Amino acid sequence: MNVVRLAFAYARRRPLATVFNIALLAVGVATITLVILLSRELEQRLAREATGIDLVVGAKGSPLQLVLAGVYHADVPPGNVPLAAVEELARNPLVQQVIPLALGDSYRGFRIVGTEPAFVAHYGASLAQGSGWSRPMEAVLGSDVARASGLAVGTTFAGSHGLAEGGGDHGETPYRVVGILAPTGRVIDRLVLTGIDSVWRVHAHEDADAEHADADHDHAATSDRAQPSAARATGHAPVREVTLALVRYKSPLAAASLPRTINAETVLQAASPPYESARLFTVFGVGTEVVRGFALLLIGASAFGLFVALAQALDERRYDLAIMRVLGARRSTIVAVLLLESVLLAATGLVLGLGLAHGLAAGIGAWLPAAAPLAAGARVWQPEEWGVVALALGAGIIATLLPAWRAYRLDVAATLAEG
């Protein structure tokens, strides 16, 4: 016999209340932990994607949009800019590297990115099969794209217009797969890479077509594509445009002046990925705060349930407590039994809740395919989870304080006499 056995015996005695309180606490703990796991993983992924990109430059418009389109490949870009402006920026002494990107088409929802081989090097990706692109209309697939599409080296595919699925096909200018990249865990896994000239060629062809026949989509209204606007007017000698470019500074000092210079003196707009993602986080941070608040409410409710159960049980149990004092139990032993009982319940709810949260995070891809990459967060123990541990156990202890105090003050002789 010991205090733990005794606490278990009492918990077993009220199975319904016990299970209810444990479940309530577990749900609260799971909710708050899931929010922590997913938002931390998201934050880390966002930071990881932006590693090595000091600045994104593109058309004037929303800087957040520019970062979303250029770093996370999650939004449409604001528009196109002349390649010359980007090349001009590359000559700036504060700039170490500029990687231009031409966006506009996709294949089965995966974006086709016209760029330079430096893009692949930037993400530290290596070829798993085949070779890099060297001629127009050659494409290299990110590992996720290759797996999802089943395309192998040597096969061909047609890009579709626009960044989402369901755009018109560019059937007359197919791409040929020349290489497949090894997985990196970064956004490049979900991209189709090709030379910038390929993107130009696809659209030049299209535009030439469009002059003869009715186009199935309106080019003038689509700003999300690197298309040679001059080609529309003349049918030849296109002005060479790109969508945006990833910039790396030569020294951190560039951060102080370069963005301002770019914004003030060129047709380009500069956006800082860390700054824009921080801004983004404050926006949907409100959402996670609401969920956290709800989870705190659940934990508070379970603490209150625990308190009610203990306070009620104490009315029935004061004879037990009195006889325990007769049998030699100190006041502190009585308090320890009550405290341990609710801490055991809280700990059970805590462990179940943490397990549930990590399990749900691991399986999140099954019910939220878009969030599948966040499943990696399930394997990580976030330091904030210690806060959840303290919160749950603290709730258990606080719920016991009043009943424990009453038990401490119990008048043994009077209780035995009344019974």
Place this chain on the structure above:
Amino acid sequence: MFALIGIEHRYGAATVLRIDEWRAAEGEHWLLAGPSGSGKTTLLHILAGLTTPTIGTVVVGGTDLGTLKGSARDRWRGRTVGLVPQRLHLVGALDVRDNLRLAQFLAGVPDDPERVRELLAAVGVGDLANRYPRELSQGQAQRVAIARSVINRPALVLADEPTANLDDAHAAGALELLRAQAIANGATLVVASHDARVRPLLPRAFALPPRPAVAARDGIAA
């Protein structure tokens, strides 16, 4: 074995108990007699160190209870006194065996399953070790409560109205068991009872007068 000297106990202004002197030698079996409300239970609680009298000296087994405070008194009680309360108060969350082991644990006595088994057999409930208190008859529960009171071989066993709800045969049996267990464990026995059937079953008696305050009120009423 114990001595109560110049005891007076009050609740507020009312004196509920007054004893000039009561001494018992080791191993003696006593009846604590007196009508309802005369303070028998209070006196048992004083002997058990659960209640401290307003005035007077209580010495049990050579220890002056006035010198024992807090957890030292709890520890002393667990090892020195065995109490069979009128309502028995077995712990409902535990089975019979664990009720006895709880008494060992709380008194700080090492867990001794063999002792538990032997004792349950000795009081005639050896086959009920896995039962819970709600599954026991009144007589069986009382046997378990008696076993619990002597599990730690206390020097003093106190029983409060042990025959209250029993018929004649069972009343005699309960007294027999209490006396046998007191002897087996070398304990002094005090049985508080207003039951006339108990008087002939115990060799010594200490009678409490009716409650002083009650007597005074009756006096006024008369």
